[in-house]
Amino acid sequence: MRGRGAGLRVVGRRFAAPVMRGTRAMLCLLAPVLLAMAAGCAGAAGAPAQPSAKSSAFINGRWFDGQGFQPATWYAVQGRLTQQRPAAPVETVDLSGLYVVPPFGEAHNHNLEGPWNVRAVAERYLRDGVFYVKNPNNVRDFALQIRSIVNVPTSIDAIFAHAGLTGQGGHPVALYEDVLRLSRYEPAIGPVERGWFENRSYVVVETEAELEAKWPLITSGRPDFVKIYLAHSETERQQPPKTGRTGLDPRLVPAIVAKAHAAGLEVTAHVETAADFRHAIQGGVDELAHVPGWLIEGTTDVERVRLTEEDARLAAERKVRVVTTTVAGRAMPGAAAHQSHGHHAATGHGQPESAGMATQVLTDNLRLLHRAGVVLLIGSDHAETSLAEALHIHSLDLFDNLTLLKLWCEATPAAIFAGRAIGRFAEGYEASFLALAGNPLEDFEQVRAIRQRFKQGVPLSGAQLKDAAWSAASQSSQ
Ligand SMILES: [Zn+2]
Secondary structure, three states, X not given: OOOOOOOOOOOOHHHOOOOOOOHHHHHHHHHHHHHHHHHHHHOXXXXXXXXXXXXXXXXXXXXXXXXXXXXXXXXXXXXXXXXXXXXXXXXEEEOOOOEEEOOEEEOOEOOOOOOOOHHHHHHHHHHOOEEEEEEOOOOHHHHHHHOOOOOOOOOOEEEEOOOEEEOOOOOOHHHHHHHHHHHHHHHHHOOOOOOOOEOOOEEEOOOHHHHHHHHHHHOOXXXXXXXXXXXXXXXXXXXOOOXXXXXXXXXXXXXXXXXXXXXXXXXXXXXXXXXXXXXXXXHOOXXXXXXXXXXXXXXXXHHHOOOOHHHHHHHHHOOOEEEOOOOHHHHOOOOOOOOOOOHHHHOOOOOHHHHHHHHHHHHHHHHHHHHOOOOXXXXXXXXXXXXXXXXXXXXXXXXXXXXXXXXXXXXXXXXXXXXXOOOXXXXXXXXXXXXXXXXXXXXXXXXXXXXXXXXXXXEOXXXXXXXXXXXXXXXXXX
């Protein structure tokens, strides 16, 4: 039901942009990019749509078995792992003592956006060993244009929520219409009218009747899951909303979850405070896109975000997964910095004392959830890849290296692509792995020392990563 693979899709004609000034300019811009991408699929960027037909033997590697590293020989046949030597000729790959781990996941990021940046973003993820990406809010039309470019063996695999559900004036309406429209989209696609994003990257829902009426719109473009926004649900809702962040009427959550589940779609909730967390869990969502404490806008927020033992127990009992996003707060204007080098957020209103308290309550919540048995997923929201998030969590000293590695290479990929044979090495599992120079259980920094990458039996150490410097230079942090 999720993680549909490499199926080709019709590029979103249905969502042609009549209100967009300069539509022709946009089409002119996009057409060559798409052609280049399509050409790239067969050429230097190298993207066979199928797993490698060649069989390989991987010798002399030390393979992660969930606890430690063991010497083993694995074969890749039709992109899958086996320990049975195939009858057909094999190409031998000597892993010469490297430490082999499953590829990493990114459970929350919006940077995979459209034809103009898909190649650079995908290359950056591959370079950092992050093969599986979940985008919990995106412009539907653009995702439909790139969906068949990703989800092939030589690129990352990604799933998309498309337009998230929020209340009138709720997050992320202003973010799209007032901020990203100008700073992110107009430079890429040309002029965009204010309001163009409604029903493309967010849908406003105030009542159950409106939910019914807009459901076909919400599920158009076949989202892989549904995203909802809760923000400060502890404050009384006012229409129109006064200042301050708001989201859906939390009373709508159970109805949304019921409709989504009936359609075979999981629900991921944006949350900011402990009240949001409680409404989401009680409403039956499957995943929280943040840990309360990720965004602290002042000292009064600190106690609003603190979770209780009961919160953690209930989340564990209902098997709700929680995405870490410890680096996300740094990128928010006015947020208290979560740590010393949070240079984005250190400016503005974030007073030093609230920054310290913010870090404290965030790490308290993470420890509490982990102790209660809640599945944590590694997701950065605002970093270039989840590498920054994993390294930041490591610096917070919350978990031992084994625990953190398992969250990143086992739990996160398995949650993004539930039901897929990824996240460990076993008979019939996908032949996707990273070979590291050193043992990440002894020195976590070794996760950056990637010497070889294979995805579904295809080596990724070739052409598509050579120009990684180009892709890094062409991308600026968002
Ligand atoms: Zn986000």
